[in-house]
Amino acid sequence: MGAYILRRLLIAIPSLLGISLILFVVLALAPGDPFGELAANPNVPPEVRAALRVKFGLDDPIFTRYLRWLWAMLHGDWGFSFASRVNVDTLILQRLPTTLFVVGSSQVLALLVAVPVGLYAARRPYSLADQVANTLAFVGFSLPTFFTGLLFILLFSIKLGWLPFVYQANLPGTGLAWAWENIRQAIMPVAVLGFFQAASYTRYVRASALDVARLDYVTTARAKGLTEGTVTRRHIARNALIPVVTLVALQIPAVFGGAIVTEQIFRIPGIGSLLIDAMLANDTPVVMAVTFVFAGLVVLFNLVADLLYGWLDPRIALR
Amino acid sequence: MAGSTLASPSVEAPPRPRAPASPGRETWRRFRRHRLALASVAVLAVLVGGVLFGGLIWPLAIDDIDFSAQLQGPSWAHPFGTDDLGQDLLARMIYGGRISLAVRFAAMAVASLIGVVVGALAGMSRRLLDPALMWLTDLFLSLPQLPLLLLVIYLFRDSLKAMFGVQGGVFFMIVAVIGGLRWMPVARLVRAQFLTLREKEFVEAARSQGATTGHLVRRHILPNALGPVIVAASIEVSAAIIAESTLSFLGLGFPPDIPTWGRLLFDAKDHLDVAPHWALFPGGAIFLTVLSINFIGDGLRDALDPRRVF
Numbered sequence: 327m328g329a330y331i332l333r334r335l336l337i338a339i340p341s342l343l344g345i346s347l348i349l350f351v352v353l354a355l356a357p358g359d360p361f362g363e364l365a366a367n368p369n370v371p372p373e374v375r376a377a378l379r380v381k382f383g384l385d386d387p388i389f390t391r392y393l394r395w396l397w398a399m400l401h402g403d404w405g406f407s408f409a410s411r412v413n414v415d416t417l418i419l420q421r422l423p424t425t426l427f428v429v430g431s432s433q434v435l436a437l438l439v440a441v442p443v444g445l446y447a448a449r450r451p452y453s454l455a456d457q458v459a460n461t462l463a464f465v466g467f468s469l470p471t472f473f474t475g476l477l478f479i480l481l482f483s484i485k486l487g488w489l490p491f492v493y494q495a496n497l498p499g500t501g502l503a504w505a506w507e508n509i510r511q512a513i514m515p516v517a518v519l520g521f522f523q524a525a526s527y528t529r530y531v532r533a534s535a536l537d538v539a540r541l542d543y544v545t546t547a548r549a550k551g552l553t554e555g556t557v558t559r560r561h562i563a564r565n566a567l568i569p570v571v572t573l574v575a576l577q578i579p580a581v582f583g584g585a586i587v588t589e590q591i592f593r594i595p596g597i598g599s600l601l602i603d604a605m606l607a608n609d610t611p612v613v614m615a616v617t618f619v620f621a622g623l624v625v626l627f628n629l630v631a632d633l634l635y636g637w638l639d640p641r642i643a644l645r
Numbered sequence: 646m647a648g649s650t651l652a653s654p655s656v657e658a659p660p661r662p663r664a665p666a667s668p669g670r671e672t673w674r675r676f677r678r679h680r681l682a683l684a685s686v687a688v689l690a691v692l693v694g695g696v697l698f699g700g701l702i703w704p705l706a707i708d709d710i711d712f713s714a715q716l717q718g719p720s721w722a723h724p725f726g727t728d729d730l731g732q733d734l735l736a737r738m739i740y741g742g743r744i745s746l747a748v749r750f751a752a753m754a755v756a757s758l759i760g761v762v763v764g765a766l767a768g769m770s771r772r773l774l775d776p777a778l779m780w781l782t783d784l785f786l787s788l789p790q791l792p793l794l795l796l797v798i799y800l801f802r803d804s805l806k807a808m809f810g811v812q813g814g815v816f817f818m819i820v821a822v823i824g825g826l827r828w829m830p831v832a833r834l835v836r837a838q839f840l841t842l843r844e845k846e847f848v849e850a851a852r853s854q855g856a857t858t859g860h861l862v863r864r865h866i867l868p869n870a871l872g873p874v875i876v877a878a879s880i881e882v883s884a885a886i887i888a889e890s891t892l893s894f895l896g897l898g899f900p901p902d903i904p905t906w907g908r909l910l911f912d913a914k915d916h917l918d919v920a921p922h923w924a925l926f927p928g929g930a931i932f933l934t935v936l937s938i939n940f941i942g943d944g945l946r947d948a949l950d951p952r953r954v955f
Contacts, residue, residue: 583791
């Protein structure tokens with residue numbers, strides 16, 4: 327197991343480096359010179375401009391610049407936000423917990439819906455319940471999050487007036503009422519993201535459970551006289567959910583993409599809305615850092631999924 | 646997949662012996678069994694036909710500003726209602742839909758082309774190229790796509806606008822970015838197909854007759870690998886729709902004078918309380934398109950699965 331963890335870590339590092347390289351190359355290829363304004367200013371003599379360029383190493387080969395940028399990122403020197411006048415890392419650390427809370431609860435909700443529905447659908451493939459579940463799953467992942475979000479606001483906030491549609495990170499107050507307010511404002515964003523993910527997870531769980539249900543040991547369990555419920559819970563589900571971990575990991579980039587949209591709709595102050603705001607304000611350091619944080623989160627959760635996979639299925643770790 | 650060898654939900658008649666049919670006819674026969682897929686073809690045909698030819702029967706201009714008809718609900722004069730400037734939403738949706746349609750198919754074509762080339766190169770190489778390309782594919786798969794898409798658009802939008810004009814620049818950029826970030830599933834699929842097909846006897850036979858690798862790929866391997874690629878490409882179209890409308894919805898896609906469906910939703914979201922129709926029609930159109938394409942993809946997958954014998 328130790329060797330397996332080490333191997334996974336060693337695979338995660340190059341992919342993080344690869345992603346950072348791609349991001350940096352995109353930035354470097356982009357037109358626009360950080361000293362463009364300086365060049366347009368007639369009061370700055372050309373010598374000063376050239377000296378500044380040398381000082382900041384703008385004329386160095388791209389690889390040297392990449393290494394310097396990477397070194398600064400690793401040291402926590404993420405730059406300074408033009409728009410908010412604070413350090414980028416402070417800004418991101420302020421916003422990150424909200425995003426992780428919303429994304430995390432939506433994933434929990436998605437799995438709570440998808441696992442029972444998928445297992446139930448797989449018990450009788452092509453029955454009416456299975457077809458209903460399958461059709462609903464298709465509808466679920468064909469509904470883009472931005473449209474479901476608007477529909478929810480229209481129904482629950484405007485028509486029924488049950489839920490607030492603007493999310494506030496620091497609500498005033500304490501105690502139970504405060505906790506309830508926090509839950510109330512999180513219901514819609516979490517549900518929008520959660521149901522979208524639940525739709526595709528349901529299909530994974532169903533397909534995986536169907537694969538497992540054909541195996542001999544399931545027949546043995548049935549032949550022992552176990553009830554169908556016990557067979558599903560104790561024998562099918564335990565093995566069917568292992569590949570689902572990997573498929574969930576593959577969905578993580580899409581989950582964070584959905585989080586950006588959801589945060590924008592419900593005005594949640596997370597890093598997704600920070601990204602959009604920074605783009606609209608031309609705040610390049612923030613844009614780069616947030617994109618990098620998203621990439622890092624994706625790699626991190628992929629690593630977690632890999633480790634979980636190794637723990638759930640020891641055959642993987644032994645290979 | 647366990648389910649794929651079982652009967653499809655809509656099977657009722659037992660298979661009758663029949664004269665051997667051509668592959669295309671056979672595929673169509675199987676496809677017809679998937680009722681939802683068949684219905685989806687009709688829905689999609691109506692949507693695409695409406696977008697392509699709707700301008701002929703619905704002649705209202707998209708930028709006809711009429712302040713006496715602001716934010717009106719559906720009526721005979723404006724079947725889909727009007728927006729905050731009194732512009733006719735049906736006309737705007739027809740016009741914007743045409744742009745969206747072009748974006749989707751262009752993006753799908755770019756993604757499939759890159760995917761097929763990368764997959765074919767990896768599948769035919771027996772040395773280092775294959776692991777290198779697959780590492781690249783996995784790397785792209787683990788990229789956070791939406792943030793990256795937004796980043797590229799953020800960094801390049803001004804220079805592309807200068808190069809191709811506002812409309813052309815945005816079009817080119819969105820197609821390139823969606824295509825460039827969505828080729829991985831196709832590439833993996835093509836590689837997997839190539840790996841099996843290149844060891845088959847008929848390929849061996851062609852090679853022994855002196856066929857070059859290029860000829861083998863074009864005439865023998867690629868045509869046999871295309872079935873799953875078509876399915877994947879149809880799924881790519883729905884991914885491209887969602888990506889394009891998401892960008893427009895975030896206000897980073899097309900400018901307001903090009904009312905793609907996502908852009909209409911972006912404009913409508915601040916008027917939800919007074920004009921819900923403004924959001925419902927374009928949103929519903931996006932949903933219907935994506936849903937019908939997904940069902941068609943599902944039907945095609947069933948129909949093109951060579952393991953199915955009935």
